[in-house]
Amino acid sequence: MATFAIPADMENFVVGLIGMGDMGRMYAEKLSAAGWRILACDREDSYDSLKEKYTGRKNIEICRNGHLVSRASDYIIYSVEAAVIDRVIGQYGPSTKMGAIVGGQTSCKSPEIAAFEAHLPADVSIVSCHSLHGPGVDPHNQPLVLIQHRASDSTLRQVETVLSCLRSKFVYLTAREHDRITADTQAVTHAAFLSMGKAWHANRQFPWELSRYVGGMENVKVNIMLRIYSQKWHVYAGLAILNPEAREQVAQYAKSVTDLYKLMLEGNLDGLRKRVYHARDKVFGPSTTWEKRPLIESSMLSYFSLGTPSDAPARPNNHLSLVAMVDCWAALDIVPYDHMLCSTPLFRLRLGVTEHLFRNTSLLDSALRTAVEDKTYRSDDLEFTFAARGWAECVTLGHFETWEKRFVSTQQFFEPRFADAKVVGDQMMKMVLEGQKPAMDE
Numbered sequence: 522m523a524t525f526a527i528p529a530d531m532e533n534f535v536v537g538l539i540g541m542g543d544m545g546r547m548y549a550e551k552l553s554a555a556g557w558r559i560l561a562c563d564r565e566d567s568y569d570s571l572k573e574k575y576t577g578r579k580n581i582e583i584c585r586n587g588h589l590v591s592r593a594s595d596y597i598i599y600s601v602e603a604a605v606i607d608r609v610i611g612q613y614g615p616s617t618k619m620g621a622i623v624g625g626q627t628s629c630k631s632p633e634i635a636a637f638e639a640h641l642p643a644d645v646s647i648v649s650c651h652s653l654h655g656p657g658v659d660p661h662n663q664p665l666v667l668i669q670h671r672a673s674d675s676t677l678r679q680v681e682t683v684l685s686c687l688r689s690k691f692v693y694l695t696a697r698e699h700d701r702i703t704a705d706t707q708a709v710t711h712a713a714f715l716s717m718g719k720a721w722h723a724n725r726q727f728p729w730e731l732s733r734y735v736g737g738m739e740n741v742k743v744n745i746m747l748r749i750y751s752q753k754w755h756v757y758a759g760l761a762i763l764n765p766e767a768r769e770q771v772a773q774y775a776k777s778v779t780d781l782y783k784l785m786l787e788g789n790l791d792g793l794r795k796r797v798y799h800a801r802d803k804v805f806g807p808s809t810t811w812e813k814r815p816l817i818e819s820s821m822l823s824y825f826s827l828g829t830p831s832d833a834p835a836r837p838n839n840h841l842s843l844v845a846m847v848d849c850w851a852a853l854d855i856v857p858y859d860h861m862l863c864s865t866p867l868f869r870l871r872l873g874v875t876e877h878l879f880r881n882t883s884l885l886d887s888a889l890r891t892a893v894e895d896k897t898y899r900s901d902d903l904e905f906t907f908a909a910r911g912w913a914e915c916v917t918l919g920h921f922e923t924w925e926k927r928f929v930s931t932q933q934f935f936e937p938r939f940a941d942a943k944v945v946g947d948q949m950m951k952m953v954l955e956g957q958k959p960a961m962d963e
């Protein structure tokens with residue numbers, strides 16, 4: 522592992538962390554291990570437990586609240602829920618040390634920047650950040666967005682120096698660009714996988730027990746769905762509801778699902794094929810694009826299974842969820858490959874499985890034929906369509922509470938399988954990140 526030396530002119534530099542949840546703790550651990558002195562806090566009622574947890578930990582001092590962190594830190598990072606960012610910055614922002622740098626880790630930057638502008642003293646610099654991966658992923662080589670919103674170049678260099686120990690790839694964006702990119706990539710694909718889980722839940726199906734959802738692409742779909750539902754609801758709610766750029770995407774995703782489902786019900790194979798081929802050509806470009814390496818090797822797809830079906834042999838699926846993602850991107854003139862510099866590992870998996878379907882014309886044709894001819898999936902697809910529309914309505918209306926209830930009820934349904942899914946999902950992510958093939962004897 523590369524060693525990191527703190528530059529002489531930053532020897533007394535203190536990094537403050539407000540919010541010691543999953544991301545805050547990950548930053549505290551990585552930065553303190555690199556030698557940075559950390560002042561950190563969570564909510565006041567977590568003070569005793571946090572203090573006990575970090576007793577004896579070199580370089581990490583736990584404070585009772587954000588005022589105590591803010592007044593003594595040179596660079597403060599807010600790692601709290603996006604929905605409370607205005608309130609928390611409003612509370613502690615005025616206590617920021619004179620001339621310090623402040624940033625946030627929330628997944629959507631527009632409300633965060635608005636809160637900084639509203640509550641921070643004018644002498645404070647603003648450089649925000651966003652690690653584009655979950656807290657359990659090694660940040661090495663993953664994208665880390667930096668937003669130089671109100672700061673000199675030398676201040677940005679200081680932030681880079683602090684965060685360089687994560688060994689991530691810095692991506693420089695404005696807050697607006699950041700929100701647009703995450704809406705185009707994460708919001709659309711989350712809508713698809715959140716809807717998948719909701720539909721299976723509505724039919725009270727554990728997909729790994731049904732032959733039609735086991736094998737090949739199904740394994741990857743089920744794993745990604747489980748991984749999303751095993752996370753905290755607020756991360757996904759914030760990303761969709763608070764990002765002003767995401768509403769259109771989530772609404773279009775629901776429209777794409779509904780339009781495609783209607784074509785299926787009409788038995789209109791020609792209309793369906795025409796629409797899906799058109800979307801494929803817009804999103805994936807001419808066939809020459811396919812000469813590049815696929816995001817997911819096909820050998821990987823069948824390797825990751827969560828169960829053995831007991832009902833019947835595997836059968837083709839119409840992959841409405843994936844086809845609608847491409848239809849949605851095409852309708853909004855989005856080419857997700859333009860945003861790969863800002864892609865999370867999970868997004869690469871979600872795009873990878875979609876790409877796999879569209880790369881292979883006979884596989885795509887078989888999905889389209891199945892969509893029209895095979896009635897086995899009709900009720901699943903009906904629930905899927907309702908689910909996509911339900912998420913879109915929640916996002917359009919900005920209903921956080923309904924969003925939470927929808928998410929948590931399905932989370933509880935799938936909870937017993939999260940641990941298994943994590944083991945398999947971690948292997949899957951590792952392979953995608955390393956671009957390796959599965960060792961078949963493992």
Ligand SMILES: NC(=O)C1=CN([C@@H]2O[C@H](COP(=O)(O)OP(=O)(O)OC[C@H]3O[C@@H](n4cnc5c(N)ncnc54)[C@H](OP(=O)(O)O)[C@@H]3O)[C@@H](O)[C@H]2O)C=CC1
Nearest residue numbers: 540541542543544563564600601602603626627628654655
């Ligand atoms: N998880 C992920 O994959 C990623 C998340 N993010 C973003 O990072 C941010 C943090 O996410 P994550 O760590 O996963 O979420 P967590 O819920 O694990 O952490 C947020 C923490 O902030 C605490 N908090 C709330 N209010 C205050 C306050 N006034 N003072 C101090 N602490 C407070 C919360 O306490 P309590 O729980 O009691 O409310 C909680 O411990 C979110 O905005 C998220 O969108 C960014 C990249 C990846």
Ligand SMILES: O=C(O)C(=O)Cc1ccc(O)cc1
Nearest residue numbers: 628653654655865866867868
């Ligand atoms: O869902 C994804 O794409 C993830 O990789 C997890 C995640 C969720 C929220 C973020 O702000 C960043 C990463």
